[in-house]
Amino acid sequence: MCADTADTPEYKQTLNLPKTDFPMRAGLPKREPHWLERWAKIGVYDRLREKTGRTPFTLHDGPPYANGHLHIGHALNKTIKDMIVRSHQMMGFDSRYVPGWDCHGLPIEWKIEEQYRKKGKNKDAVDVVEFRQECRAFADQWVDIQREEFKRLGITGNWADPYLTMDFHAEAVIAAEFQKFLMNGTLYQGSKPVMWSPVEKTALAEAEVEYHDKESFTVWVKFAVTGGSEDLAGAHVVIWTTTPWTMPSNKAVVYGDSFDYGLYEVTDAPEECWAAKGDRFILADKLAADVMSRARLAEGQYSRVRTVPADELAPLQLSHPLAGATGSNGEWDAPRDFRAAPFVTDEEGTGFVHCAPSHGMEEFELYRDLGMLEQVITYNVMDDGGFRADLPFFGGKYILNRKGGEGDANKAVIDKLVEVGGLLARGKIKHSYPHSWRSKAPIIYRNTPQWFASVDRAVGDGQDEMGTTIRERALRSIDELVKWTPQKGRNRLYSMIESRPDWVLSRQRAWGVPLTCFVKKGLLPTDEGFLLRDDAVNARIVAAFETEGADAWYLDGAKERFLGSDYNADEWEQVFDVLDVWFDSGSTHAFVLRDRKDGTEDGIADVYMEGTDQHRGWFHSSLLQACGTKGRAPYKNVVTHGFTLDGKGNKMSKSLGNTIVPEEIVKQYGADILRLWVAQTDYTSDQRIGPEILKGTADSYRRLRNTMRYMLGSLHDFTDDQRVDAADMPELEQWVLHRLAELDHQVRNGYKAFDFNGVWQAIFTFATVDLSAFYFDVRKDALYCDGDTLNARAARTVLDILFHRLTTWLAPILVFTMEEVWLERFPGEDSSVHLVDIPDTPADWLNEPLSAKWAQIRQARRVVTAALELQRIDKVIGASLEANPVVHVRDPEVLTLLKSVNFADICITSDISLTTDPAPAEAFRMPEVDGISVVFEKAEGDKCQRCWKILPDVGSHSHAGLCGRCDTALS
Structure with missing residues (x-):
């Protein structure tokens, strides 16, 4: 290999060494803003729209919420979207991206209310239009902040004209889309239990709920039996619940008809027990021992009297434990309904389920199907989670306090049950419980009048090839019209749609589009x-x-x-009431894709891309909304990413102090390092980020940057008249072209499949293994030391081809760095790598026989370089050019193959001997490369002062101290 300098100063000047001003140190944090300004000045996004004759490709932006600075999930999400948009543009599409924001809803309203509370101001005393305008101004402020933060990450798009759900046209379309549900018969007002936030005083959708551990009261409550056989009269049916506050709303008890019940009698009750000797309880046999132990009764203190079959349970009547209580005003005196229900099991509890249909969906549906809702629905709980004022014993008690903590309702109910002798046992349980993701407070199920879109009513006249109902259309869309990345996203959304209830459209708030x-x-x-x-x-x-x-x-x-x-x-x-904000974002296909000039002709996006939580959020609501208004899904592809965890795999949390803010990464490393981290991850699963991971990412970046710098330096004076046709190139260059053709296919398919990790790994491996560690290393000698030879010209031609492909392949990922690389060769006011496409690659570059041949050559080379490395470690030689190894090749065909190329140049030795003679025992071998052995020999001759090869002819030419090749180059 030729040195970067030569021993004799005058010879150094004759070498064609790399020359470039491209810095090894990137300085991205300081330099990236310059490129952002440049792109804005030359209008890159708008100029791309001027390219005619292209097939449109539209990624529709799932709107982030205009409330607060960006977190790492935002950065991951927007960067993946940007890679999709840019890669498709550079593959020849008209790739459009209109960023958008979700602007209505409770989080913004909550912020304005917080401001009011600090000022001692009452929201209800403020004119609703004035309040809404304050919400609008708050959202507008955060749109501007987030827009600049997104742009700093190198995200391309129509930033000058984004979509906002609070724009007047958007609000008009959202209202019009709602009216389609009104007119097609799927809208109805119903009263059923919905997830309700007492703190926020509004109904919530499933997508607005998250699950956290909560400690709840748990009680075993006795319902007295009336009627039945003599031994059952006076017995009690026992229920178990983790929501004692629902006991005042109890209207029934249900049992299972597929397992065994028994009558149990207390034979010896200790003083601390709420059961008395002679008490009889009906319990599921499988659960009886557990219930008795909860009641502090040990084995031997109760006995099983007999079996109680389901047909004997049916005629029984039960009375509420508060029936006849002094001061109850007859509130609970009516007998409780008692019947079998399919959702009762003997896996937990007592085998009986207490029913408050106003606060439980299964119970509600049971009595709805029986046509008995009027008899069992109560309105005991108000919108703030407090009991109605006139409810005996409990009026004015609250399930939660104002901050979302435990209120006084549960304790009041439990104390009253103890007072009237209605309690058998009590305790506490820690379990996963739904919470509002905004206020972080627990929610309740509460029966309230709400507006619903039916997913099972016929839509309009029901005549549609995709199905009669919204559910049918959605399920068929999932399977027939949409491609899922990863495929498991299909299964998740399908199961959700398959089992979901009707869509609750209404919210009891002020900031949004009204119904x-x-x-x-x-x-x-x-x-x-x-x-x-x-x-x-x-x-x-x-x-x-x-x-x-x-x-x-x-x-x-x-x-x-x-x-x-x-x-x-x-x-x-x-x-x-105002519309659920998920209806707003679910309608974006209408006012963005359908109505905008940069939308789509059919109002359907090529891609929706969001986090996996959006299977119950935006993917879900967009599907329901579009199936109700246009009969099908509004997307062709759904791409899903996982959540971002810290470096140890833990969920990020401010309380744990393990959050990583995009802004800090950009300040320390630059946005391209953050983008490269995204490309290196398998985003379809949860991914990790932390200081050590980012250091590794920065190291990969430096290695790639070094490859690009070497190419730039070697191409500093390349001109078209030096170009060599592919057919005239040496085999080594033709092999590189073959690898480029293979890789071009892999890169394009990877980008089409949104597989950025696969694209990056393929390019990075090629750049570091095939190029830097092999091809560049081999061809340095010809590039530096040859004159106007075929090898040198062909190598430069290949470097130019490599340059155009590597920069365009990587531009969607490393947007700033590839622009810097491009401008180093092609400066100019209007020049930009982001204005060009990935070059087409000729099919005839593919050469499988040549590839197979060079795979064998590289295998043999591995044995030689490994053998020489041992000599270098032992300090026998300092560089491989000091060697003239003897390579013993068992297979004559392989020998012929190695002799067909300049194998010494391939191995970067001054000379090499190839033979089929049997290898001596001391020869170096590699177990994984059979039939190749190497015996080390030193090169004979003197060292050329220009190329550093050790050759016998050095000093015998017109230029002192040079070999014949270098003498010719100078002549």
């Missing part, structure tokens, strides 16, 4: 004519929202304005 509908006074929700369905009314509402925004709904005289002269406003009530 733009009217109901007839005096009619029930089930009555004909309850909902006003009128296209003219709908059109007036949408037109007003288009020019004034959704605030128009709240202005004085809005009802009369929208109803017009066709209706008597006094006969109609205006609905003031």
Whole structure:
């Protein structure tokens, strides 16, 4: 190998050494903002839109929430999206990306309320339009902040014209999309248990709930049996619940008809026990021992009297433990319903389930299907989680306190049950419990009137090839119209849609798009004519929202304005609930994909890409919304990423102090290092990030940067007249072209499949193993020392080809660095790597026989270089050019193959001997490379002062101290 310097100064000047100003130290944190300014100045995104004749490709942005600085999940998400957009653009598409923001909803409203509370201001005393305008200003401020933070990460897109769910047109379309549900018969008002946040005083969707451990009270409660056989009269059925606060709303007890029950009698009760000698309890046999132990009864202190079959349970009646209690005003005196139910098991509890259908969905559905809801629904719990004021014993008690902690309701109920002798046992249990992800407070199930979109009613006339109902259309879309990355995302969403209840659309808040509908006074929700369905009314509402925004709904005289002269406003009530924000974001396909010039012709995106939590969030709501309004999913591909954990695999938490903020990574390393971390991860699973991981990422970056720097230096004076046609190149260069053709196929397929980890690993391995450790190493001698030879010109031609492919292949990942590399060769005011495509690769570069041949050559080379490395370690030689090894090759065909190339140059030795003679015992061998053995010999001759090869002819030419090749080069 030629040295970067030569022993004799005048010879050094004759070497064609790499020359470049491209710095090894990137200095990304300081230099990246310069490229951002440059891209904005030359309008890269807009100039790409001017390229005609391209197939559109649209990634639709799932809107982040306009509330707070970016976290590492935002950075991961937006970077993956950016790689999708950029890679498809550089593969020849018109790749569009309109960033967007979710602007309505409780988190922003909550922030404004917090500001009010600090000022001693009452939200309810503020005009609703004024309050909404404060929410709008708050969201607008955070949109601007987040936009700059996203842009700093190198994210391309139409930043000048993003979409916002609070834009007037967006609000008008959201209202219009809601009206489609109104008109197609899927909208209805119902009263059923929904997830309710007492702290936030609103219904919540499943996507707004997260699960945390919670310690709950648990009680075993006695219901007295009336009727039945003589030995059952006076016995008690025992239920178990972790929500004592629901006992005042109990309307029934249910049992299972597929397992055994027994009658148990207490034979000896200790003083601390709430059971007395002679008490009889009906319990599931499988659970009886556990219940008795909870009641502090040991074996021998109770006995099983007999079996109680299910048909003997059926005619029994039960009384509530508070029935007849002094001061109860008859609230609980009516007998409790008692029947079998399919959801009762004998796996936990007592074998009986207490039913408060106002606070449990299974119980609600049971009595709904029986047509008995009117008899069992209660309205004991108010919107703030407090019992209604006139409820005996418990009026004014709260399930939770104002901060979401334990209130006084559970204790009050338990104490009253103890007082009336209704309790058999009590305790506490730690279990996973739903919490609001905003307030972090526990939620409850509460029966309230809400607005729902039915997923099982026929949509309109029901005539649709994808299905009659929203559920049918959604399930068929999942299987027939959408490709899932990873495939497990399909299974997750399919099972959710398959089993989901109707969609709760309404929220009892102020900041959002209202449910733009009217109901007839005096009619029930089930009555004909309850909902006003009128296209003219709908059109007036949408037109007003288009020019004034959704605030128009709240202005004085809005009802009369929208109803017009066709209706008597006094006969109609205006609905003031606001839409679930998931309906807002689920409607974005309409006002972004359908309505914008940079949308899509059919209103369907090529890709939706979000975190795995969006299977119950945006993927889910977009699917339901579009299946209700356009009959199919609004996306062709759904790509899902996992969650980001710390370096040890722990969930990030401010309380643990293990959060990593994108801004800090950018300040320390630069955005390209953060982007490279994204590319190096398998984003389809949970991924880790931490200081050590980022150091490893930075090291990989430095190795790649060194490869690019070497290419730039070697191409410093390359011109087109030096170019060599592929067919005229030496085999080594043709092998590189073959590898490029293979890799081009792999890179393009990887980008199409959104496999950035696969793309990066393939390119990085090629750059470091095939190029830096082999091809560059071998060809340095020809590049530095040859004159105008075929080897040198072909090598430079290949380096130029490599340059154009590596920069464009990597530009979607390392957006700043590849721009820097590109501008080093092609400076210019309008020059940018992001304005060019990945070059087409000729199919005839593929040469499998040549590839197989060079695989054998490289295997033989491995044995030689390993043998020489041992000599270097033993300090026998300092460099491989001091060697003239003898290579013993068992197979004559392999020998012929090695002799067909300059194997000494390939092994970077001054000379090499190839023979089929049997190898001596002391020859170096590698077990994994059979048939190749190496005997070390030193090179004979003198050292050329220009190329450093040791050759016999050095000093016998016109230039002193040079070999024949170098003498010719100087001549």
